[in-house]
Amino acid sequence: MRVYTKRNGRKEKDDSPSEVRMHTYTQAQRRAIHKRTLVIVVIAQLFGGAGLASGITVGALLAQDMTGSDGLAGLSTTLFTLGSALSAFAVGRLTQRLGRRAGLTAGFLAGAVGALGVVAAAAWDSLPLLLLAMLVYGAGTSTTLQARYAGTDLAAPHQRARAVSIAMVTTTFGAVAGPNLVSPMGRLASDWGIPALAGPFMLAAAAFALAGIVFAILLRPDPFLVARASAAEAPAAAEGSGAADAAAERAGSRGIVVGAAVMLITQIVMTAVMTMTPLHMKHHGHSLDMVGLTIGAHIAAMFLPSLVTGVLVDKVGRIAMSCAGAVTLLCAALVTAFAPGDSSAWMIFGLVLLGLGWNFGLISGTAVIVDATTLGTRAKTQGTVDVLISLAGAAGGALSGAVVALSSFAALSLAGGALALLLLPVMLWYRRGGSRPAGRSLGA
Numbered sequence: 001m002r003v004y005t006k007r008n009g010r011k012e013k014d015d016s017p018s019e020v021r022m023h024t025y026t027q028a029q030r031r032a033i034h035k036r037t038l039v040i041v042v043i044a045q046l047f048g049g050a051g052l053a054s055g056i057t058v059g060a061l062l063a064q065d066m067t068g069s070d071g072l073a074g075l076s077t078t079l080f081t082l083g084s085a086l087s088a089f090a091v092g093r094l095t096q097r098l099g100r101r102a103g104l105t106a107g108f109l110a111g112a113v114g115a116l117g118v119v120a121a122a123a124w125d126s127l128p129l130l131l132l133a134m135l136v137y138g139a140g141t142s143t144t145l146q147a148r149y150a151g152t153d154l155a156a157p158h159q160r161a162r163a164v165s166i167a168m169v170t171t172t173f174g175a176v177a178g179p180n181l182v183s184p185m186g187r188l189a190s191d192w193g194i195p196a197l198a199g200p201f202m203l204a205a206a207a208f209a210l211a212g213i214v215f216a217i218l219l220r221p222d223p224f225l226v227a228r229a230s231a232a233e234a235p236a237a238a239e240g241s242g243a244a245d246a247a248a249e250r251a252g253s254r255g256i257v258v259g260a261a262v263m264l265i266t267q268i269v270m271t272a273v274m275t276m277t278p279l280h281m282k283h284h285g286h287s288l289d290m291v292g293l294t295i296g297a298h299i300a301a302m303f304l305p306s307l308v309t310g311v312l313v314d315k316v317g318r319i320a321m322s323c324a325g326a327v328t329l330l331c332a333a334l335v336t337a338f339a340p341g342d343s344s345a346w347m348i349f350g351l352v353l354l355g356l357g358w359n360f361g362l363i364s365g366t367a368v369i370v371d372a373t374t375l376g377t378r379a380k381t382q383g384t385v386d387v388l389i390s391l392a393g394a395a396g397g398a399l400s401g402a403v404v405a406l407s408s409f410a411a412l413s414l415a416g417g418a419l420a421l422l423l424l425p426v427m428l429w430y431r432r433g434g435s436r437p438a439g440r441s442l443g444a
Helices: 027-067 075-098 100-124 127-152 157-180 182-191 196-218 223-233 242-283 288-303 306-315 318-338 344-372 378-406 409-420 423-432
Strands: 004-007 010-013
Touching: 027 100, 027 127, 027 157, 027 196, 027 223, 027 242, 075 100, 075 127, 075 378, 100 127, 100 196, 100 223, 127 157, 127 196, 127 223, 127 344, 127 378, 157 288, 157 306, 157 344, 182 196, 182 288, 242 288, 242 318, 242 344, 242 378, 242 409, 242 423, 288 344, 306 318, 306 344, 318 344, 318 409, 318 423, 344 378, 378 409
Parallel strands: none
Antiparallel strands: 004 010
16 A cells, blocks of 8 residues: 655655654654664674775776776776766665665675675686676775765754764774785685785675675664654644745755765865875885775775764864865875875875865765755755766776876876865855755754
8 A cells, every 4th residue: 555645745655664654753762763873884884894995995906907007997996986876876766765774785785796796707807797896896885975874864953964974984994904904815815716906805795795784684763764754744834934945945956066066076086096096106116015004094084084074064164174175185186296106104194185185075065965955855865966976986087097197196186186176166155155054854
């Protein structure tokens, strides 16, 4: 039997499980579910981070080894970010219909299948299989980032950035461990007769599978469905006047554009520079262990400062922290462009700044998106925005190899720094248009 609920004055089909539709949650219960959701996200992201980082560390090196071309080394990053885009769209739609648990579980399990496919492609030296597997592997990558939204469904407006930050900081532990397990996993793969560069993808397969299992078993009741069901129970009097709703809609549209722009630009800059760093270091005689250490420090900077960043975004503001991200990315570009190629210390410093700038941009941009959306369209909008982010990463990864092949790594870094500065006029436009949140929260 079809069940319908009334949202925003319209009758819409409600696909929520019956136990969610039929249950009325009090304010205290919603807060308790919110806290439990954060704990579950923390557990799952410990695994998801390891899967995310393992493939990123050696993806470009594996593609170079199989294609024999530096110019095509960014191909692996391009493919898994394209896969991220496709899966982000699918996970967003699935979440909007069936909830966070269904979307996140499906995304992580798909990522695990893709990682196993990469291992098989390396073992059989099959380039077509590698291309297909990297595409599917991207599902795990995008789902790791999509999980950051789970903690915001029942969060109060002034706690949204901190909810995002909790998911991201937890990802740090797995993300830092992943690159530093490159050599041990490579040796294990070699012992099994598999190319050493495929070893990290063995770890990624197990990590993504465990993350999916955690969400499948533990994420009950589903926070998104609880928030949506509670919104349907809200009295019509809670709605504003027609003029106020129209103003909120305009502000929301502007917020979606700005939030997407912040995350899109930071993703392009970060992905482009990060993708070519392992090859740049390899050409200057750095060992695989040093490459792993550098990428590990970079990923730590992407996620570890999140708790502090979340507080700053909530307290100082979305605009200020987005601008701080732009300036930090510019500093990272200058360091990596002019650092001596044989200096591991300078490369680590530059990559740490790169990760920190990305962190500022992602958390502030995510908060802007959540502020600007309502529960009726939130998950679909989040998925669509993450599609654009993934495509931006794909473009950054694809162009990075071509730029380095035609020019230099320094030119790539400087171009990234110039692109980051575009965030400043974007935030000025947002401020002039009014940056008040347009969304409504049930966790307030």
